[in-house]
Amino acid sequence: MRKIIVLNQKGGVGKTTTVANLGAALAQMDRRVLLIDADPQANLSLHFGVEIPRGEPSLYTLLRQEDAPGDVILPTPVKDLSLVPAGIDLAGLGVELAGSEGRHLLMRRMLGRLPDAYDYIIVDSPPSLGVLTLNALCAMEEVFIPLQTEFFALQGLSKLLGTVKRVRRVNKKLRITGVIAGMHDARTCLAKEILEEIKNHFGPRVFKTVIRKNVRLAEAPGFGLPIMQYDPDCHGTEDYTALAREVVAMEAAR
Amino acid sequence: MRKIIVLNQKGGVGKTTTVANLGAALAQMDRRVLLIDADPQANLSLHFGVEIPRGEPSLYTLLRQEDAPGDVILPTPVKDLSLVPAGIDLAGLGVELAGSEGRHLLMRRMLGRLPDAYDYIIVDSPPSLGVLTLNALCAMEEVFIPLQTEFFALQGLSKLLGTVKRVRRVNKKLRITGVIAGMHDARTCLAKEILEEIKNHFGPRVFKTVIRKNVRLAEAPGFGLPIMQYDPDCHGTEDYTALAREVVAMEAAR
Numbered sequence: 001m002r003k004i005i006v007l008n009q010k011g012g013v014g015k016t017t018t019v020a021n022l023g024a025a026l027a028q029m030d031r032r033v034l035l036i037d038a039d040p041q042a043n044l045s046l047h048f049g050v051e052i053p054r055g056e057p058s059l060y061t062l063l064r065q066e067d068a069p070g071d072v073i074l075p076t077p078v079k080d081l082s083l084v085p086a087g088i089d090l091a092g093l094g095v096e097l098a099g100s101e102g103r104h105l106l107m108r109r110m111l112g113r114l115p116d117a118y119d120y121i122i123v124d125s126p127p128s129l130g131v132l133t134l135n136a137l138c139a140m141e142e143v144f145i146p147l148q149t150e151f152f153a154l155q156g157l158s159k160l161l162g163t164v165k166r167v168r169r170v171n172k173k174l175r176i177t178g179v180i181a182g183m184h185d186a187r188t189c190l191a192k193e194i195l196e197e198i199k200n201h202f203g204p205r206v207f208k209t210v211i212r213k214n215v216r217l218a219e220a221p222g223f224g225l226p227i228m229q230y231d232p233d234c235h236g237t238e239d240y241t242a243l244a245r246e247v248v249a250m251e252a253a254r
Numbered sequence: 255m256r257k258i259i260v261l262n263q264k265g266g267v268g269k270t271t272t273v274a275n276l277g278a279a280l281a282q283m284d285r286r287v288l289l290i291d292a293d294p295q296a297n298l299s300l301h302f303g304v305e306i307p308r309g310e311p312s313l314y315t316l317l318r319q320e321d322a323p324g325d326v327i328l329p330t331p332v333k334d335l336s337l338v339p340a341g342i343d344l345a346g347l348g349v350e351l352a353g354s355e356g357r358h359l360l361m362r363r364m365l366g367r368l369p370d371a372y373d374y375i376i377v378d379s380p381p382s383l384g385v386l387t388l389n390a391l392c393a394m395e396e397v398f399i400p401l402q403t404e405f406f407a408l409q410g411l412s413k414l415l416g417t418v419k420r421v422r423r424v425n426k427k428l429r430i431t432g433v434i435a436g437m438h439d440a441r442t443c444l445a446k447e448i449l450e451e452i453k454n455h456f457g458p459r460v461f462k463t464v465i466r467k468n469v470r471l472a473e474a475p476g477f478g479l480p481i482m483q484y485d486p487d488c489h490g491t492e493d494y495t496a497l498a499r500e501v502v503a504m505e506a507a508r
């Protein structure tokens with residue numbers, strides 16, 4: 001089972017869009033995929049048309065062992081793609097946990113209670129390196145870093161890499177698998193320049209697939225669908241399908 | 255003196271771009287403007303080419319009273335526009351303050367120590383509603399909410415409005431001045447639909463100026479300049495200048 005967190009504390013770089021669509025593309029390649037929405041803003045849940053009221057089964061109640069996995073895990077419009085939705089009460093978890101022992105191990109313990117029914121677990125994280133993100137980093141084994149090909153892209157990276165390094169002290173398996181260049185508008189010089197910079201910076205750890213800017217990707221969440229169901233012939237479907245192929249091709253090497 | 259926080263916990267909606275360029279446009283209209291970078295990612299500081307090493311004078315040392323305002327406040331390439339840069343140690347403030355009395359009043363007290371030399375103070379906030387944002391909300395009097403004309407735009411708003419309401423218990427002057435529709439691509443139906451929804455939702459509290467998508471706005475930070483100095487003839491300059499005129503026109507009514 002591969003455990004992947006899609007992470008970048010810079011806001012609006014395509015984390016949620018990547019988790020939703022990469023997850024769906026992997027499920028279409030006969031992988032059994034579980035998506036976990038660890039962002040209190042619950043954009044991933046909304047991407048599949050799900051909004052959980054306070055107190056209802058969600059990642060929050062699952063972490064606190066108030067519900068069993070079977071009560072929380074939801075199906076999606078894609079076969080073999082399931083979702084653990086965020087709950088609004090997730091936002092308070094950071095404060096509730098502050099100072100308690102083992103607060104960063106909640107998600108790792110929760111994964112231990114899940115049925116062994118998945119090939120991939122992919123976590124969507126908030127735009128921060130706080131308690132929820134640390135919890136997810138302690139539970140995952142791979143980090144995918146989406147980068148927008150815009151000026152601020154490289155600025156926060158040293159902090160992100162530093163955080164991953166620190167977490168590896170308690171989670172030895174954690175590795176940065178790669179960087180996904182995204183929201184790329186090949187018509188602008190800025191995007192081309194930044195893409196070059198990203199490749200110089202990360203070398204082989206940049207996925208070959210670049211996710212192009214495509215308004216269909218921004219429209220799909222309004223219909224609660226991943227891109228390949230919303231518009232099977234657009235660039236967004238092509239790019240995320242190609243990315244999923246790259247991810248699957250790495251399975252042999254692991 | 256007007257004290258404005260530009261806030262939206264959704265990431266990548268144009269908060270930093272708005273603070274940098276609205277601030278510069280107001281300074282060009284003979285207002286004396288102080289920008290405060292309250293985001294540990296320090297994108298606003300970088301927008302003006304500033305990166306502060308750990309321990310050097312910054313918002314962090316100013317809040318902790320380790321430095322005087324005169325040691326921290328920096329000039330920018332624009333006359334009458336000054337900057338309080340973020341420091342990397344700002345990220346740790348949330349944890350350092352957790353549980354201490356009056357932790358939300360640090361910025362309000364800091365503002366009291368500033369010289370009375372500004373017409374506008376504008377704060378750039380991180381994509382979260384955590385301690386730094388609460389600190390800034392307790393010190394400000396107006397909230398400007400940038401909204402991207404995309405699907406996830408309206409989702410987090412009820413939480414944002416709820417947070418502002420809660421803060422008003424300790425800061426009676428705090429008001430939501432308005433919503434700025436931004437990163438708008440008028441060619442797409444999605445953007446037009448969402449813009450309509452924003453106007454239906456907020457009525458008169460939507461600024462008439464819509465900030466159009468314009469790659470020049472994304473290029474300007476690479477040169478450490480606000481848009482009107484980087485490219486005086488582009489849409490970005492037109493839009494932020496028009497927004498500044500609207501903001502100034504409200505002065506009489508206050």
Ligand SMILES: Nc1ncnc2c1ncn2[C@@H]1O[C@H](COP(=O)(O)OP(=O)(O)OP(=O)(O)O)[C@@H](O)[C@H]1O
Nearest residue numbers: 011012013014015016017127183213214218265404
């Ligand atoms: N390749 C793309 N082309 C066009 N629009 C995109 C693309 N990827 C994402 N978007 C849109 O850009 C916005 C930001 O993307 P998204 O919400 O996935 O980013 P995020 O990193 O999850 O943001 P946050 O930091 O707030 O969690 C959304 O409105 C999304 O629909």
Ligand SMILES: Nc1ncnc2c1ncn2[C@@H]1O[C@H](COP(=O)(O)OP(=O)(O)OP(=O)(O)O)[C@@H](O)[C@H]1O
Nearest residue numbers: 011150265266267268269270271381437467468472
């Ligand atoms: N009107 C616009 N047209 C084109 N690009 C824009 C526009 N406004 C902002 N951008 C670009 O979009 C990206 C996101 O903008 P910005 O960083 O200002 O958002 P933010 O809300 O401050 O993000 P964060 O939540 O990470 O603080 C940046 O790369 C910026 O240069």
Ligand SMILES: [Mg+2]
Nearest residue numbers: 015016039043
């Ligand atoms: Mg997201």
Ligand SMILES: [Mg+2]
Nearest residue numbers: 269270293297
């Ligand atoms: Mg910002």
